[in-house]
Structure formats: structure tokens, C-alpha cells
Amino acid sequence: MSKSFRLSSSEKIEIVKWYAIYQNASEVARQFQNHFNRTPPTSKNILSLVQKFDETGSVADKPRSGRPRSVSTDNNRERVRAAFEENPGISARRASLELNLDRSSLRRMIKELGLKPYRPQLLHALNEDDPDRRCEFADIFLNLLADDSSLLSRIVWTDEAIFKLNGHVNRHNCVYYAVENPHVIITQEMNTSGITVWAGIWVGGVIGPFFFLDNITADSYLKMLQNDIVPAIASEMDLEEIVYMHDGAPAHYAQSVRHFLDKTFPDRWIGRRGWIDWPP
Incomplete structure (x- = not known):
């Protein structure tokens, strides 16, 4: 994406959401222009952003050179804990998108918080015979x-x-x-x-x-x-x-x-x- 065209995190998230619904970059561009009232990114940039999210689970830009900074901070762990307390049934993919965290970091923090996935059981009553x-x-x-x-x-x-x-x-x-x-x-x-x-x-x-x-x-x-x-x-x-x-x-x-x-x-x-x- 060109330096002259920057997207905020919220704009990137909306683009990924729209693409999941419409599966069409041109339609995503129209939704972007109507919603944010400004020139949308190109179809190429939209597809590139979606591909990055599919590969990394995040819309965040790649880290700059140098020692990477850990996202597993107390603040982020508290955000993850609060998100799953509010909605225990949220998927990891959706939580990753809403919290703007890559999925590997999210899974690590889920483990650190002691959260485990449980599936509901559907039981069928049996008669004695x-x-x-x-x-x-x-x-x-x-x-x-x-x-x-x-x-x-x-x-x-x-x-x-x-x-x-x-x-x-x-x-x-x-x-x-x-x-x-x-x-x-x-x-x-x-x-x-x-x-x-x-x-x-x-x-x-x-x-x-x-x-x-x-x-x-x-x-x-x-x-x-x-x-x-x-x-x-x-x-x-x-x-x-x-x-x-x-x-x-x-x-x-x-x-x-x-x-x-x-x-x-x-x-x-x-x-x-x-x-x-x-x-x-």
C-alpha cells in the first residue's frame, strides 16, 4: 500500500469484514467510500490486506526492523480476558479481528489465562430397554x-x-x-x-x-x-x-x-x- 494512502486499524478491520460478506473487492471499495466518505483503496490493496489477514490473523502492519516487541502484555491479556468473559462463545478468529491481535499471540494469551475450549453436549434420553x-x-x-x-x-x-x-x-x-x-x-x-x-x-x-x-x-x-x-x-x-x-x-x-x-x-x-x- 502506498505511503500516500494510509488506513487506520478500524478501516482495515471493516475492509476485512466487508470482504468476508461480499467476497468482491469492488463492492468492498464502494462500501468503504459510502461508510468513510473518502477515496477507497484499490482492489489490489484490498485483496492484499485480506490475504495478510488470512495468513497472519491480523490487519496490523508488519513490525519494523529491530527486536520485536511482545504483544503479550498485561493490558492485552486483560483485553482478551474481558472479551471472553463478555462473550465466551466468540471464535478465536473473530476475537483476533476485534482485538486486532494476531492469532498466534491470541492463542498464547488464551493459554496463559487458563482458558480452555468447551463444546456443549447434546444428550438423547434413553428408555430402560x-x-x-x-x-x-x-x-x-x-x-x-x-x-x-x-x-x-x-x-x-x-x-x-x-x-x-x-x-x-x-x-x-x-x-x-x-x-x-x-x-x-x-x-x-x-x-x-x-x-x-x-x-x-x-x-x-x-x-x-x-x-x-x-x-x-x-x-x-x-x-x-x-x-x-x-x-x-x-x-x-x-x-x-x-x-x-x-x-x-x-x-x-x-x-x-x-x-x-x-x-x-x-x-x-x-x-x-x-x-x-x-x-x-
């Missing part, structure tokens, strides 16, 4: 596999996932930094707008995804099976060879759905009341 049913399923499946080594390659494993507009949590991407385990409890809001995604996986790849705009019902699931899922499977493999698997969700257990699966995959579907009973 559920463990026995799971063991029974495992025994049945292992015996079938011993008799037919090709079984695994013929199974289409399926499931659905719900994505909410309010940012429904994916716990694998959700980290809480704290000195001790905060035992975070995730509350789920009811009747929040979102979308349900169905997908299947088999040895040859992925089937779908297909989308439910509303809650899954027996009727909507049956229509999806008839119009989308089964035709997609048929385009990849012989329907008379494959084994279809789904779990025991209420829509999957409907009599109309089970009747359709019995006709389409006779003695070749895994699920509640299926050829092999899927355990809770």
Missing part, C-alpha cells in the same frame, strides 16, 4: 454381514437435519472458552422458521440433498420418497439390490410409509418395524 435393543441390532447386523460381505456397500443410510433462521446451533462449531467447564445448556426455541434437509449416503457417494420447507409429516415424507428419493437412488443403483435405512422418526413410522417401503424394498429396509428394526 433401549441399550438392549441396540445390542440386539448390532448382533443381527453383524450376523447378516458375516453371511453377506456386500451388505454394507448396498445400504443407503439416510437422515434429516433442521436448520433454523435463528442460528440453530451446530455444536461441533460451537466453542465456549472458560477456565472451568461452564456446562452450557442449549435451549431450543419452538416454532422458529427454518428448513429440513434430507440426504442419503452410500458407498458410491451422496443421494440428494432434498428439502422440506415445512415440518416433515407422513404425507410429505411419502411424497418425497415417491417423487425424489427413490428415483434418485434408482439413477445410481439397482433398486432390487439396495437396502434403505432410516431411523424411527414419527413420519418414518407411518403406515403409508411402511407400506410403500415394503413394496419398493421388500425385506430390504431398515427402520422401525422394518426388515431390521432400527433401535432408538
